[in-house]
Structure formats: C-alpha cells, structure tokens
Amino acid sequence: MVECIRDSTFLTRENMSNEVNEAMEHSQDFEDIVFTNRYEALGIPLPDPATMCPGNCEGIGLVPTKLSDEEPWRSLWLEAEAKEPTDDGWHFVECPTCKGTGKRIEDG
Numbered sequence: 001m002v003e004c005i006r007d008s009t010f011l012t013r014e015n016m017s018n019e020v021n022e023a024m025e026h027s028q029d030f031e032d033i034v035f036t037n038r039y040e041a042l043g044i045p046l047p048d049p050a051t052m053c054p055g056n057c058e059g060i061g062l063v064p065t066k067l068s069d070e071e072p073w074r075s076l077w078l079e080a081e082a083k084e085p086t087d088d089g090w091h092f093v094e095c096p097t098c099k100g101t102g103k104r105i106e107d108g
C-alpha cells in the first residue's frame, strides 16, 4: 500500500515534468511562428523589399524579443519590461534600425 502511494507520487512528478517539457516545446513553436509568419500573425501586408527596413524588424518596425536574447535586444527587452511586465515572456520592441517605422532610412 505504501509502495502504491510512492508510485503514484512519482508518476505525478513525472507528469508535471512532462508538462514543463511540453510547454517549452510549445514556446519553441511560438518562436518559429513569430519568425516565419509574422506578417500573417499581425494581419499586415508583406512589405516591399525595396523600401523595407534592412534591420531585424523585417519591415514591421517592431522586433519580438525575450530576456534570453543577446544585446541590444536584451536591453530593449528590459526597458519594455520596466514599462509594462510581459505576460508570456515576449516584448515587441521598437526596431533600432528604422526607429519603428519599418522603412529603409535613406542615407542622405
């Protein structure tokens, strides 16, 4: 009887860790979606490559960032987090290349 209880406790813990793994896989999926279907996800038309920002925003003026990203994204994430804490770990920060316009800035 005692062994049964121990077993069920063990199974519960294992299930919990499976859930954590699943959640992590999910967040990986989310990352892929953000980077491959960003325009569709945000309901905006594909930008013109001739005039779009050459930076990381891919023409939308915003870049999805998370705390584990490298600089400058990490600093921008922390800045956004200070203003408004994230619910899901992501912040869409203003693209530093185009200043949030999504357009290529002419050199002069």
Ligand SMILES: [Zn+2]
Binding pocket: 053, 054, 055, 056, 057, 058, 059, 060, 061, 062, 095, 096, 097, 098, 099, 100, 101, 102, 103
């Ligand atoms: Zn940009």
